[in-house]
Amino acid sequence: MIDINLIREDPERVRENIRKKFQHHKLPLVDEALELDARRRALQQEGDARRADRNRLAKEIGSLMKAGKREEAEEAKVRSKENNDRIAEIERESGEAEARLKTVMASIPNIIADDVPIGKDDSQNVQGEVFLEAAKKPFEVPYHLDILESLGGIDLDSARRTSGNGFYYLTGDIARLHSAVLTYARDFMIDKGFTYCIPPFMIRSDVVSGVMSFEEMEGMMYKIEGEDLYLIGTSEHSMIGRFMGQTLREGELPLTLTSYSPCFRKEKGSHGLEERGIYRIHQFEKQEMIVICKPEESDYWYEKMWRYTVELFVSMEIPVRQLICCSGDLADLKYKSCDVEAWSPRQQKYFEVGSCSNLTDAQARRLGIRYKNEKTGKNEFAHTLNNTVVAPPRMLIAFLENHLREDGSVYIPPVLRKYMGGKEKIEPKK
């Protein structure tokens, strides 16, 4: 959600931004927002004046009653009632205008960064930096599920019986590797100065509707029956929800947090679940990083954050690249975003393992996350950023494909060994 003042002062800039994102159908929204804003303000002015009258009349009635002038008081009551009828009318009208304005403002995309490549959709995303050599294996790399099965690390049949498609049992060394990666990632982020946090895995509906749109909610969130609670789709939901409506002290910023949580997703609107595999599933675990900072620092943190993910993968000897999101592929709330992609030796291409976004003040404005600017003494909206540290099921695919050896064993890089009881490899099951 952008600042309405920006539309008032420079509507052309907002329109240009919409064009850059190839959302031409949204261009009329700018004028609609201006109209609604003007109407809402006019209504507020009349409403305020009427309310001032109401307050004045109420006081008058009070003193008349005290003075025993009953008739005059009754007369004033009638006038006050008429006034109140008009107030109710204004409130209805301005409520409508307000609600529509909110919808319109929510659909107008955040202003994107100057250096975001212009492009229509994800096919026009741009490769950024590349880390480690994306090598070919001298043997054929099987599908990740086949590797998992050969290692005795997965049981999908049972999961389908107990929970349906989109769930898995991880077993033995693979389950251990899964936990090892999360634990290593947690320690990695703590070493970078982030504060570790385990958030609630369920949140109330008001928080859900704060952190996402209605469509997203329908497509992603599982609701708990009979309760006003939803399973989180990512810890970002409860981590950002934590600061809804809060005013932070400037000295507290930047808040650099890393959170662990299981993530639950319906995956309704997306490309669907894969029948074979663990690329897209209903339940997975994720280590996330969140930064809430002053506006002037968000560019700095964005760069730092995606590089942390890269550094983590490189330390596990997995080749990755940065893929810069083009304007058309950027969600409306985002100022700038990039994916970290891992190399798949089987497919001979990169695939997404994490996503880093700078939302500037768009999310903070929507959720009322402010901080007190010590210099100006004013409360201003903070900037929020989020990034995946690592989401193990998906990273496991990259891990297995890259570290598989010709003899069927899987190499464990040194950084993970202390979390794996010193093991240097996982052997195939006989």
Place this chain on the structure above:
RNA sequence: GCAGAGAUGGCGGAGUGGUCGAACGCGCACGACUCGAAAUCGUGUUACGUAGGAAUACGUACGGGGGUUCGAAUCCCUCUCUCUGCGCCA
């Protein structure tokens, strides 16, 4: 889960239908005093919205939502949370 008590500014805490954005205290900011500080004294100090260049004015907000009333921090309904006791549980 049941019963009772409660939720007021950055904090503590008054206030049970009008004169309450809210006493008083703490904190904080500025000033005086001081070589400097402490103490003391004085002044100021909620947020959001609208109008205005600004000073300021008006409106809204006393956990959230709804209601009664000319008028609600105060009365009613409802939700959430906290505390105490009982129950239950890892």
